[in-house]
Amino acid sequence: MSELTLPVDIASVWGADLEPRFCPRCDWRYLAQPGAAATRCPHCARAELQPLAAPETLAFATAEPELVAASTLSAEALAQCIQEFAASIPFAPQDLDPATLRGRLQRCYLPLWLVDADAQAVWQAEVGFDYEAASHREHFDDNRGAWDTERIIETRIRWEPRVGRLQRAYHNVAAPALEADAALRQGLGVHDLRGAQPYAPALVERALVRLPDRSTADAWPDSVPAVQRVAAQECQQAASAQHIRDFHWTPEFSGHNWTLLLQPVYATYYLDDERQPQALLLHGQMGQVMGARRASPQRAQRMTLILVAIAAVLLILSLVCGGVGVLFPPLLIAAGLGVLLAVAVGVGALAPIIIVWRFNRQQAGE
Amino acid sequence: MPSAQQQPFPPQGYIPAASALPGIELFMPAPVVEQEQAVVDFKCPQCGATTAYCIQERGLTCSYCGFYEPPHQAVVGKGAEAFEFTLEALSRAAHGWGVERLELQCQNCRAATSLPTGKLTSTCPFCGSNRVVQHAGDQNALRPRFLIPFGVVPDACRELATHWLGSSWMTPSALQRLARLAEFVPIYLPFWTFDARTRADWEAEVGHSETERYYEDGEWKTRTVTVWKWESGRAALFIDDLLIPGTSRLSAVLLNRLKDFDTRQLVEYEPRYLAGMQAQAYDVQLEAAWQQARAEMREQTREACCDQASTSEIRNFSMTLDFSDETWRYALFPVYVAVYRYEDRAYQVMINGQTGTMAGQRPVDWGKVWLAVALMLVPGLALALLGIITLIFGIGVIFLVFGLILLIVGGIFAFKTVQKAREMEHV
Numbered sequence: 003m004s005e006l007t008l009p010v011d012i013a014s015v016w017g018a019d020l021e022p023r024f025c026p027r028c029d030w031r032y033l034a035q036p037g038a039a040a041t042r043c044p045h046c047a048r049a050e051l052q053p054l055a056a057p058e059t060l061a062f063a064t065a066e067p068e069l070v071a072a073s074t075l076s077a078e079a080l081a082q083c084i085q086e087f088a089a090s091i092p093f094a095p096q097d098l099d100p101a102t103l104r105g106r107l108q109r110c111y112l113p114l115w116l117v118d119a120d121a122q123a124v125w126q127a128e129v130g131f132d133y134e135a136a137s138h139r140e141h142f143d144d145n146r147g148a149w150d151t152e153r154i155i156e157t158r159i160r161w162e163p164r165v166g167r168l169q170r171a172y173h174n175v176a177a178p179a180l181e182a183d184a185a186l187r188q189g190l191g192v193h194d195l196r197g198a199q200p201y202a203p204a205l206v207e208r209a210l211v212r213l214p215d216r217s218t219a220d221a222w223p224d225s226v227p228a229v230q231r232v233a234a235q236e237c238q239q240a241a242s243a244q245h246i247r248d249f250h251w252t253p254e255f256s257g258h259n260w261t262l263l264l265q266p267v268y269a270t271y272y273l274d275d276e277r278q279p280q281a282l283l284l285h286g287q288m289g290q291v292m293g294a295r296r297a298s299p300q301r302a303q304r305m306t307l308i309l310v311a312i313a314a315v316l317l318i319l320s321l322v323c324g325g326v327g328v329l330f331p332p333l334l335i336a337a338g339l340g341v342l343l344a345v346a347v348g349v350g351a352l353a354p355i356i357i358v359w360r361f362n363r364q365q366a367g368e
Numbered sequence: 369m370p371s372a373q374q375q376p377f378p379p380q381g382y383i384p385a386a387s388a389l390p391g392i393e394l395f396m397p398a399p400v401v402e403q404e405q406a407v408v409d410f411k412c413p414q415c416g417a418t419t420a421y422c423i424q425e426r427g428l429t430c431s432y433c434g435f436y437e438p439p440h441q442a443v444v445g446k447g448a449e450a451f452e453f454t455l456e457a458l459s460r461a462a463h464g465w466g467v468e469r470l471e472l473q474c475q476n477c478r479a480a481t482s483l484p485t486g487k488l489t490s491t492c493p494f495c496g497s498n499r500v501v502q503h504a505g506d507q508n509a510l511r512p513r514f515l516i517p518f519g520v521v522p523d524a525c526r527e528l529a530t531h532w533l534g535s536s537w538m539t540p541s542a543l544q545r546l547a548r549l550a551e552f553v554p555i556y557l558p559f560w561t562f563d564a565r566t567r568a569d570w571e572a573e574v575g576h577s578e579t580e581r582y583y584e585d586g587e588w589k590t591r592t593v594t595v596w597k598w599e600s601g602r603a604a605l606f607i608d609d610l611l612i613p614g615t616s617r618l619s620a621v622l623l624n625r626l627k628d629f630d631t632r633q634l635v636e637y638e639p640r641y642l643a644g645m646q647a648q649a650y651d652v653q654l655e656a657a658w659q660q661a662r663a664e665m666r667e668q669t670r671e672a673c674c675d676q677a678s679t680s681e682i683r684n685f686s687m688t689l690d691f692s693d694e695t696w697r698y699a700l701f702p703v704y705v706a707v708y709r710y711e712d713r714a715y716q717v718m719i720n721g722q723t724g725t726m727a728g729q730r731p732v733d734w735g736k737v738w739l740a741v742a743l744m745l746v747p748g749l750a751l752a753l754l755g756i757i758t759l760i761f762g763i764g765v766i767f768l769v770f771g772l773i774l775l776i777v778g779g780i781f782a783f784k785t786v787q788k789a790r791e792m793e794h795v
Contacts, residue, residue, distance in 0.1 A: 124377060136453045137691050140666050144572070144685040149666065155455070164385070165378055167393040240389040 015066055018203035020211070023051040032110075033211040044110045044210060044269030047281035051210075065214060068116055068261035069174070070205050072197035073286045080107075080268065083289035087282070093305070093358050095298040097273040103282070106271060109209040110283075111264035112186065113179040114193075115221045118261075120171045121229065123253035125237055130159040130245030164241050168233065168251075175228045176263065177221035179214035189292030190285045193265040201264065211264065218260045229253075275300045297361045302354035309351030316344035408639040420644025423518040423554060428640045439517075439640045445632040446609065448514045450563060450695035453658070461510055461654035488512075488556070488647035488700075510654075514634045515641055515700035518554055518721045525552040525704050525719055532717075532726045533708075538789050540733045543710060550707050554721060556647035556700035557623070558614030560657040561631065563696075564607050566665055568689040570673040571600035575681030594681065603672040607665050612657040614650035614698070618705070619716060625727035626720040629701050633722065637700070647700060654696065662691070732793045741782040748775030 012020050012033065020033040025043035032051060034041065041051050075083075085100045134155050141150045176195065180186065199205075230251065238246035266286025271279045274296045282293035320340030327333035378384075378395040385396040410419045412430035419437075422429040427438040451457055520528075529552070534544030575594040582589055609631045613623040635641075650657075666689055673687055674680075702721025707714050710731055717728030748771050755768030 134455045135694075136455060136458060137694060138662060139691070140662070140689040142666070142670065142685070142687050142689070144683065151662075158452070163397060165382060165395045166387070167377070168391060170391045236389055237392060237394075240387040240392040240394055241385070242388050 016203065016206070016211075017201075018206060020206070022054040022213070023210075024054050025049050025051055031213045031215070033206075033213060035208060041108060041210065042106075042269075042271060042279065043281075044108055044212075044267075044283065045281060047269075047271035047279035065113075065115075066261045067201040067206075067211075067264055069195075069198040069263045070111070070201050071193045071195055071263060071265045071287070072199060073266040074194075074197070075268075075284075075286055075289050079289055080104075080284065083284060083291060084270075087291045087295075091295050091297055092361055093297045093299075093301040093354060095272060095274050095296060096301070099272075103270045103272060108269045110267050110269050111206065111209060111211045112267055113212055113214045114263040114265055115177040115179045115214065115216075115218060115225070116174045116261045116263050117177060117218070117222070117225050118171070118173045118257070118259040119175070119225075119229065119255045120169075120257040121233065121253045121255055122167075122169050123233070123251040124165070124167055125233070125249065125251035126163070126165040127234065127237060127249040128161045128247050129164050129238055129241040129243035130161050130247065132157050132244045133160055134158075159245055161245075161247070164237070166237065166240070168237065170233070170236060171257075172229050172232055174261075174263075175225045175232070177225040177228070179216050179221065179262065180212070181215055183216075186283075186292070189290075190267065190283060191288055191290045193285070194287055195263065198263060206264070210269075214262070218258075222258075226253075229255075274298070295361075295365045297358040299355070299358050299362075302358040305354040306351045309347055309354075313344045313348035313351060316340055316347060320344055410640075410643040418644075421641055424521045424523075426517065428643060437640070439635070439638050441636040441638045443633060443635050444514065445634055448631075448634045448636075448697060448699075450561075450697050453694050453696065457510075458655060488649050489642050489645060510698060511637075512558065512649075512698055512700045513637050514697060515556060515637055516629055516631070516633050516702055516722050517635060517641055518702040519633075520702075520704070520719060520721050520724045522552060522554065522704070524724070525706070528719060528724060528726060529706065529708075529717055529728075532728070533730065536730065536792065538732050538737055538792060539730050540710075543731065552704040552706040552719065554645055554702065554704055556642060556645060557618070557703050558648055558650040558652075559627070559629075559699055559701045560612045560614050560650070560652070560654065560661070561697045561699060562607075562610045562612065562658060562661040562665075562694070564610075564661075564665055564694040565604065565692045566607065566669040566689055567602065567604045567692070568669045568673055568687045569600070569602050570676075570685065570687035571598060572674075572677060572682045572685035573597065574599045574677045574679055575683070576679055596683070599677055601673065601676040603669060603676060605665075605669055605672055607668060610661050610664060611701075612652070612661050614652045614657060615648050616652055617648065618718070622716065622718050622727040622729075623703075626703070626718055626723075626725045627701075628720065628725050629722055634699060642700075650698065654698075658694075658696065665691075729794075730792050732789045734789070737785060737789045740785055744778040744782045744785070745775065748772070748778045751775075 012022070016033065019036060021036040022031060023034050023041075024031045025046060025048075027049040028043060028046040030043060030045045031054070034051065043049055043051055081100070081104060084103045088094055088098055088100050088103065091098065135158050137154045137156050139152045139154055141152075142148075143150075178184070230249070230253075233251060233253075234246050234249035237249065238244075268284040268286060269281065270284070271281050274280055274294075275298050280294040280296055282291055284291050317340075320337045320343075323333050323340060324337035327335075327337050381398055382395040383398045385394040387394040410428065411417070412419045412433060412435045414435045415430060415433040417430055417432040419428050419430045419435065421427070425436060427436050429436050530544060533539065573596040575596050577592050578595050579590050579592050582591065611627045611629065613620060613627070615623075669689055670687060674682060674685070704719040704721055706717050706719075708717060709715070713731070715729040715731065717726065719726050750771070751767055751774055752771030755764045755766070755771050758764035758767060
């Protein structure tokens with residue numbers, strides 16, 4: 003496979019009629035169903051995806067999809083996650099409404115490289131064998147004048163050196179297919195690949211599939227540590243040991259075969275005070291949300307004005323009370339209390355602005 | 369890591385091992401091959417006579433042609449390999465040798481003899497050939513792997529014993545002259561050595577003496593009271609080479625008195641050391657010996673905890689003690705054993721074959737002991753009596769007080785003297 007050649011027929015690789023699209027703002031590239039309504043870019047939400055009209059290189063479109071990670075998030079759980087996200091922002095923008103966010107949800111898939119490779123290597127390691135040893139704990143008490151002995155069985159490890167040769171095939175070792183993979187993992191979390199199912203075209207119906215932007219040559223060095231971990235576990239198993247450490251090997255790889263694993267996510271967006279779209283991604287299994295959290299200064303200002311108005315009214319009423327109180331002294335107390343309350347409300351009116359300012363500043367710092 | 373082309377594969381000293389996974393070859397270090405010879409006979413390579421280990425020469429010697437061969441083992445000392453208390457080792461130790469007696473055929477004259485499994489050496493009663501029995505195979509960890517060679521020569525034993533017999537005033541005056549001392553027999557006795565770390569958390573009420581003033585009968589007085597305060601602490605000890613005798617066939621009291629062996633002189637076991645000597649295998653099981661050792665270790669730790677308290681007045685003491693890094697060794701230590709007779713009674717005496725420490729039974733002349741007790745008590749009694757008599761004259765109080773003090777001090781010494789006499793006689 004040449005990663006950089008224009009595919010003859012995407013349908014023959016994906017088993018579905020998909021057309022390539024791209025975002026003119028962030029240049030993320032996708033496969034989508036032809037004729038589908040214009041969709042905002044799930045990544046930046048700042049532009050709508052455009053078809054790739056020019057016959058330019060379309061990297062990695064011929065990479066075959068092999069597996070799809072299970073999408074275990076139910077509709078109710080998804081709604082709950084959105085609800086919690088909206089509730090976590092104080093003075094959220096008006097557009098950040100759970101129902102609005104749900105209405106804009108777009109199903110997407112993020113790619114992960116899978117590689118099969120044959121390995122030949124000479125290896126050495128220390129393998130550990132569990133064994134049990136007896137120890138004791140004693141307790142003495144003057145009042146009883148006797149010792150209580152408790153026998154404790156401890157499991158310890160006996161380490162022994164081993165060397166060997168291996169000739170094994172390793173299948174479906176994962177490697178990042180996107181340059182932004184590390185940031186996506188940090189923000190969204192990792193997908194559980196254990197329940198991954200074989201790819202079927204129906205799974206990508208009405209969904210956007212992000213194409214890899216990382217070559218297999220770049221991804222291969224990321225696979226090698228994973229292969230080494232699997233090889234170490236196999237050598238431990240071969241030695242019938244319970245532990246392994248200090249595994250070193252000199253491998254030679256051949257027979258590389260690259261395919262894709264698709265990880266489900268959901269994309270949506272909301273508009274902030276400046277009417278700028280803020281993209282959100284939701285983990286397709288755990289529901290974790292990744293995206294900008296922006297509180298609304300406008301709403302905070304509105305709240306402040308309302309509180310200031312209330313404080314002003316209270317102050318006026320208190321002054322009037324005070325005036326009448328000259329003739330009717332008990333009213334002076336009410337007037338004093340009213341002034342205090344007005345001052346308190348007036349000072350408290352600053353709170354919404356401060357809360358929003360601090361929140362947005364904290365989010366920007368993160 | 370060097371490439372496979374640069375190094376031979378597999379490395380030297382590695383043998384193939386079974387692999388549980390196809391496609392993966394496995395090699396492991398070749399296990400150390402223990403010597404297979406079950407019984408070792410000692411013959412002089414020069415003249416064919418029987419050779420034996422000579423303590424004086426510190427090597428294997430032939431009394432006929434003068435052949436001499438020193439042992440090949442270097443001193444390992446405290447670096448001697450120790451074993452953990454694995455369940456496997458404890459189980460093996462509990463099962464013992466598995467047979468009551470060993471049937472052996474002399475390699476020299478082909479005579480058949482029967483040997484109790486507790487004995488590690490024997491001399492053929494027919495041809496005098498010396499043999500050392502080795503129980504190899506599954507019992508690897510439980511055969512002696514180390515020993516301390518004899519340092520005290522046999523000639524010195526009689527002199528040591530004779531001097532020792534006359535060294536105590538409690539023994540009969542004629543003991544040194546009349547005691548008929550038999551020959552000292554060198555014998556390797558089994559000992560277990562134990563190492564462990566102990567860590568104990570303790571708490572107790574500790575008494576502090578304070579003086580306080582109180583008003584009574586119209587005047588201020590002072591008195592000393594004990595104020596109890598809770599204290600706690602943590603003690604950690606490393607107990608190194610605690611020795612427990614592995615044989616019950618000799619007096620444990622005497623063995624405990626002479627177990628000041630220096631384990632820095634431990635050497636790796638070699639049959640040559642035992643040629644012509646007597647040697648016993650253990651009959652005190654590992655678990656029982658460890659129980660004894662633990663009892664000593666926890667008492668040492670308890671003392672360390674009590675030493676941490678700010679005073680020596682302690683009550684409601686409690687502690688929790690954890691053992692860790694417990695290891696054990698099974699070794700043979702040199703002891704001379706002899707019996708002497710005095711007035712138709714046999715007494716046992718032992719000498720530490722490395723350091724020369726003596727321990728043994730001695731008859732007690734109780735007449736001397738009671739006379740000494742009387743001499744310790746009489747001054748106090750006499751002074752107290754004098755004090756009672758002269759009480760009416762006023763100064764009797766002073767005599768009475770001093771007399772009582774002397775009586776108490778004399779009583780303590782008398783008690784210790786009688787105790788020592790009893791220890792000397794009964795082991």
